[in-house]
Amino acid sequence: EVQLVESGGGLVQPGRPLTLSCAASGFNFDDYAMHWVRQGPGKGLEWVSGINWNSEYIGYAESVRGRFTISRDNAKNSLYLQMNSLRPEDTALYYCVKGGGFDEGWFDPWGQGTLVTVSS
Amino acid sequence: QPVLTQPPSASGTPGQRVTISCSGSGSNIGTNFVYWYQQLPGTTPKLLIYRNNQRPSGVPDRFSGSKSGTSASLAISGLRAEDEADYYCAAWDDSIHVVFGGGTKLTVL
Numbered sequence: 001e002v003q004l005v006e007s008g009g010g011l012v013q014p015g016r017p018l019t020l021s022c023a024a025s026g027f028n029f030d031d032y033a034m035h036w037v038r039q040g041p042g043k044g045l046e047w048v049s050g051i052n053w054n055s056e057y058i059g060y061a062e063s064v065r066g067r068f069t070i071s072r073d074n075a076k077n078s079l080y081l082q083m084n085s086l087r088p089e090d091t092a093l094y095y096c097v098k099g100g101g102f103d104e105g106w107f108d109p110w111g112q113g114t115l116v117t118v119s120s
Numbered sequence: 121q122p123v124l125t126q127p128p129s130a131s132g133t134p135g136q137r138v139t140i141s142c143s144g145s146g147s148n149i150g151t152n153f154v155y156w157y158q159q160l161p162g163t164t165p166k167l168l169i170y171r172n173n174q175r176p177s178g179v180p181d182r183f184s185g186s187k188s189g190t191s192a193s194l195a196i197s198g199l200r201a202e203d204e205a206d207y208y209c210a211a212w213d214d215s216i217h218v219v220f221g222g223g224t225k226l227t228v229l
Contacts (some may be wrong), residue, residue: 035218044122045157045165045208047218059216095164105155105210105218108167108176 002026002109004096009114012086020114022079022096030054030074033099035107036081038092038116048094049081052102059102064090086118123148124209124221131227137197140224142209144190148219152212154192156185159206159223168207169194196226204228 008020020036035050049060049070058070069082079096093113100106125143132138142154156169167176169185172192184195192211196203209221 044206044223045159045210045220047210047220050218059218061217100170103212104153105212105220106153106167106170107155107157107165107210108170110164110166112164 002098004098004109004111006094006096006111006114009094009116011117011119013120014087014118016086017082017084018086018116019083020081020094022111024077024079024098027098029077033102034072034079035097035099036070037095037097037107039095040092050099050102057102088118090116091118092116122222123213123219124211126209126221126224128222129225129227131229132199133229134199134201136199137195138199138226140194140207140226142192142221144211144219146190147215148211148213149187149192150190151214154185154187155210156194157208157210159208161205165208199228201228
């Protein structure tokens with residue numbers, strides 16, 4: 001069974017950094033692109049960032065480009081999202097999702113999410 | 121502001137057929153596959169339709185997807201109370217990112 005378990009969320013002050021992690025199991029991690037998708041409180045889904053299987057291709061939403069960095073460690077079956085210069089509008093539930101090809105909106109399955117709250 | 125446009129709400133009575141539209145542009149829906157996600161209240165999103173019109177195993181054939189030009193649609197036939205959820209469309213955009221619709225809240229009357 002595919003499992004994606006996020007961690008690292010919490011309450012953080014504006015301007016401070018935070019790093020999210022996602023531990024993957026149940027599939028050949030290094031065969032798939034991986035993504036982060038977030039959902040603000042009472043809001044819709046927003047793609048944050050994606051990375052292909054060997055980290056050759058990486059993409060970011062305009063809203064986080066230059067502040068967030070996605071990475072993966074295939075040896076550890078893990079995905080990361082380093083978030084700098086956090087803003088209140090980054091407050092959201094952050095989902096780790098398994099992708100298909102890098103250039104697809106194919107997200108299946110989704111983790112349970114980790115909550116990031118940016119507030120002073 | 122979401123790049124893909126969906127109606128914020130839709131409704132139907134049990135047994136009816138409901139469609140939800142998703143409008144984009146030539147750089148996303150026009151040239152790439154469309155995906156649909158269902159988010160039941162209080163749960164994580166679930167892949168409902170992939171590559172325009174394909175259903176993952178376990179998704180009832182009451183759900184169907186279609187695409188024409190820069191628009192796509194999700195159809196739900198034989199509407200059931202348990203279909204009440206938020207539905208999102210998504211597609212790759214050639215400017216190297218994924219775009220979502222704003223979501224459609226489906227109410228079963």
